[in-house]
Amino acid sequence: MIDEQVLDGLHPMDKLLRADRIPHIWCPGCGIGTVVYSFLSALIKSGLDLDKVAVVSGIGCTGRAAGYINLDSFHTTHGRALPFATGLKLGNPELKVVVFSGDGDLISIGGNHFIHAARRNMDIAVICVNNFTYGMTGGQLGPTTPIRAKTTTSPYGNTEHPFNLPYLAAASGAVYVARWTSLDARRTERAIGEALAKKGFSFVEVIAPCPTLYGNMNKMKTGLDQMRFYEENSVIRHGAEPKDVDITLNGQIIVGKFVDIEKPTYLDLRDNIGSIV
Amino acid sequence: MSEKSPLSGVFFMTGDTACAEGAISAGCRFFAGYPITPATEIAERMAERMPQISGTYVQMEDEIASMNAVLGASWAGVKAMTATSGPGFSLMMENLGLGIMTETPCVLVNVQRGGPSTGLPTLVAQADMMQARWGSHGAYEIIALSPNSPQELFFLTIRAFNLSEKYRTPVLIMTDEVVGHMTERVVIPPHKNIARYARRKPQVPPGEFLPYKGSDDLVPPMANAGDGYRIHMTGLTHDERGYPDTTAEAQGRLIRRLIDKIQTNKDDIIEVEEDQLDDADVAICSYGISARVALLPIEQARQEGIKVGLLRLITVWPFPEEHVRRVAKNVKAIVVPELNNGQIALEVERCVAGAARVIPVPHMGGDIHQPQDILDAIHRGAK
Ligand SMILES: Cc1ncc(C[n+]2csc(CCOP(=O)(O)OP(=O)(O)O)c2C)c(N)n1
Numbered sequence: 297m298i299d300e301q302v303l304d305g306l307h308p309m310d311k312l313l314r315a316d317r318i319p320h321i322w323c324p325g326c327g328i329g330t331v332v333y334s335f336l337s338a339l340i341k342s343g344l345d346l347d348k349v350a351v352v353s354g355i356g357c358t359g360r361a362a363g364y365i366n367l368d369s370f371h372t373t374h375g376r377a378l379p380f381a382t383g384l385k386l387g388n389p390e391l392k393v394v395v396f397s398g399d400g401d402l403i404s405i406g407g408n409h410f411i412h413a414a415r416r417n418m419d420i421a422v423i424c425v426n427n428f429t430y431g432m433t434g435g436q437l438g439p440t441t442p443i444r445a446k447t448t449t450s451p452y453g454n455t456e457h458p459f460n461l462p463y464l465a466a467a468s469g470a471v472y473v474a475r476w477t478s479l480d481a482r483r484t485e486r487a488i489g490e491a492l493a494k495k496g497f498s499f500v501e502v503i504a505p506c507p508t509l510y511g512n513m514n515k516m517k518t519g520l521d522q523m524r525f526y527e528e529n530s531v532i533r534h535g536a537e538p539k540d541v542d543i544t545l546n547g548q549i550i551v552g553k554f555v556d557i558e559k560p561t562y563l564d565l566r567d568n569i570g571s572i573v
Numbered sequence: 574m575s576e577k578s579p580l581s582g583v584f585f586m587t588g589d590t591a592c593a594e595g596a597i598s599a600g601c602r603f604f605a606g607y608p609i610t611p612a613t614e615i616a617e618r619m620a621e622r623m624p625q626i627s628g629t630y631v632q633m634e635d636e637i638a639s640m641n642a643v644l645g646a647s648w649a650g651v652k653a654m655t656a657t658s659g660p661g662f663s664l665m666m667e668n669l670g671l672g673i674m675t676e677t678p679c680v681l682v683n684v685q686r687g688g689p690s691t692g693l694p695t696l697v698a699q700a701d702m703m704q705a706r707w708g709s710h711g712a713y714e715i716i717a718l719s720p721n722s723p724q725e726l727f728f729l730t731i732r733a734f735n736l737s738e739k740y741r742t743p744v745l746i747m748t749d750e751v752v753g754h755m756t757e758r759v760v761i762p763p764h765k766n767i768a769r770y771a772r773r774k775p776q777v778p779p780g781e782f783l784p785y786k787g788s789d790d791l792v793p794p795m796a797n798a799g800d801g802y803r804i805h806m807t808g809l810t811h812d813e814r815g816y817p818d819t820t821a822e823a824q825g826r827l828i829r830r831l832i833d834k835i836q837t838n839k840d841d842i843i844e845v846e847e848d849q850l851d852d853a854d855v856a857i858c859s860y861g862i863s864a865r866v867a868l869l870p871i872e873q874a875r876q877e878g879i880k881v882g883l884l885r886l887i888t889v890w891p892f893p894e895e896h897v898r899r900v901a902k903n904v905k906a907i908v909v910p911e912l913n914n915g916q917i918a919l920e921v922e923r924c925v926a927g928a929a930r931v932i933p934v935p936h937m938g939g940d941i942h943q944p945q946d947i948l949d950a951i952h953r954g955a956k
Pocket residue numbers: 355356357358359374397398399400401402425427429430431432433438
């Protein structure tokens with residue numbers, strides 16, 4: 297079957313991309329674009345009314361995603377995508393609000409907002425591209441950088457313990473937690489689809505290459521090297537205990553769906569008090 | 574409170590409560606905040622009232638989050654406010670800038686207390702006036718209003734919402750602990766008599782809409798999230814489409830417009846009270862609670878035969894330059910009492926440019942001025 301869009305010369309995602317903003321800023325081999333693709337594919341399949349979907353990003357290479365996606369899209373300040381998204385969702389509960397941002401943005405400077413949005417079970421789907429570094433500012437140490445990994449601010453190797461993001465999300469109250477690598481574009485798409493369908497705070501971590509900086513400094517100079525590493529080292533373990541899915545510099549990357557539970561959302565609980573006001 | 578809708582009638586209430594009720598009368602239906610003395614009562618009142626009128630009160634994890642939640646709610650199409658004091662005001666500065674850059678209507682109340690740092694949590698100051706003007710990084714204009722009573726705080730909160738929608742910008746209410754905690758008569762007019770500025774929506778279909786192209790008054794209409802316009806908002810310097818454009822030209826165009834939309838509409842934005850200035854040899858120029866304290870020394874000086882008048886700045890930013898210059902032409906001295914080491918006094922000096930003597934009456938806060946200190950300054954000015 298011939299795809300009409302191919303005949304049109306359109307990319308299948310053209311409707312959901314701001315084509316007038318292409319070329320994008322991402323480096324060759326960067327994993328962020330793949331995650332955007334998985335996200336947009338999941339959106340198309342979700343059946344959501346796309347005029348009622350809003351994407352909120354913070355600042356970073358990943359944070360630029362909001363600017364390329366042809367939906368209501370908000371590029372906020374560093375770390376603040378989640379509280380902005382909280383206001384957006386509470387201001388208009390009809391909206392499906394998705395936060396798409398990086399590890400540094402969501403977990404370092406925005407870490408407090410992350411745990412509190414999860415605690416409230418705010419109805420937001422969070423997609424976190426974890427490239428183990430601050431890409432935008434030139435490859436510094438971040439909150440997920442594995443021990444011993446080199447960055448521009450850990451030139452002798454990182455000596456700080458990193459966060460295990462699924463564990464943090466689950467402990468903070470997320471009702472859906474999954475991790476995939478950008479190599480697994482289809483599974484990533486499926487996980488994002490599930491996160492979009494979930495009521496409450498859902499979290500998908502996507503491990504993605506930053507060949508220019510993190511890869512380059514850690515013996516994986518191309519995106520392909522990093523993809524090969526994912527292929528050889530990622531292990532699918534659905535239902536794994538989040539506390540057991542730490543990531544080390546050269547060790548296994550445990551991927552899969554770790555949490556999928558039901559819990560009243562912030563709005564469920566709030567709307568319950570209606571009768572006593 | 575059993576009232577389920579915006580109040581009207583005559584009440585005896587604190588400034589903080591009047592502020593919350595002013596917001597409700599203005600159509601505010603979203604409040605995000607974090608407790609801090611002496612602004613907490615605004616949050617408490619909103620926590621009680623918002624659910625009664627199908628609004629949202631959300632207590633965020635800090636003031637950074639509060640400010641961002643307010644911006645998010647505004648983009649969802651809801652009139653939104655937060656209230657804080659010194660330490661929280663400092664935390665809000667970065668995202669106040671996001672609100673200015675992205676032209677997001679909202680209201681931020683600072684019930685000022687003594688600083689720096691934790692300072693005087695329960696006691697008055699007016700020492701954040703320059704922070705209000707310049708606290709976020711970058712070049713910009715800001716609107717800030719300063720009330721001298723709970724009644725005026727009520728009305729200025731409505732005005733703040735209307736200005737924020739009209740000019741698509743965050744508006745600051747720079748009140749203080751004394752006004753916030755003072756209990757006085759507050760008259761709330763019938764709800765239908767209160768003018769509420771409705772957000773200007775795009776008049777063209779999606780695809781033709783340029784979300785950052787100013788209209789004749791330099792203010793762009795605003796599409797909310799969910800309206801089908803698929804807008805993009807960014808804190809980066811952007812073009813008329815809202816897309817990042819980080820060039821000197823784009824910066825020049827955007828920042829110029831953001832400044833000009835306030836500057837060219839100053840006559841509409843600026844409000845002052847002028848009293849007994851016609852024959853005055855000495856003028857008091859002040860704002861908020863300090864302008865109210867000055868009423869007694871003005872009366873005392875008049876009884877002594879010294880001709881003193883008052884220029885009360887209700888709008889503090891943009892600064893009422895023309896009013897100050899006009900007064901300076903006719904008086905020997907301008908006395909500026911304020912609860913800081915002299916902030917607005919510097920602005921007065923800049924505008925007066927030597928045309929009259931400027932006599933600051935600094936007081937570091939903790940309490941209000943002794944009227945005698947202002948009277949002494951009037952005596953010096955009258956010499
Ligand atoms: C308040 C503030 N501090 C610092 C910065 C500089 N900054 C921009 S992006 C960034 C890190 C982004 O890292 P991450 O979220 O992991 O995104 P990535 O670029 O890796 O996709 C930093 C520190 C900023 N913009 N704002």
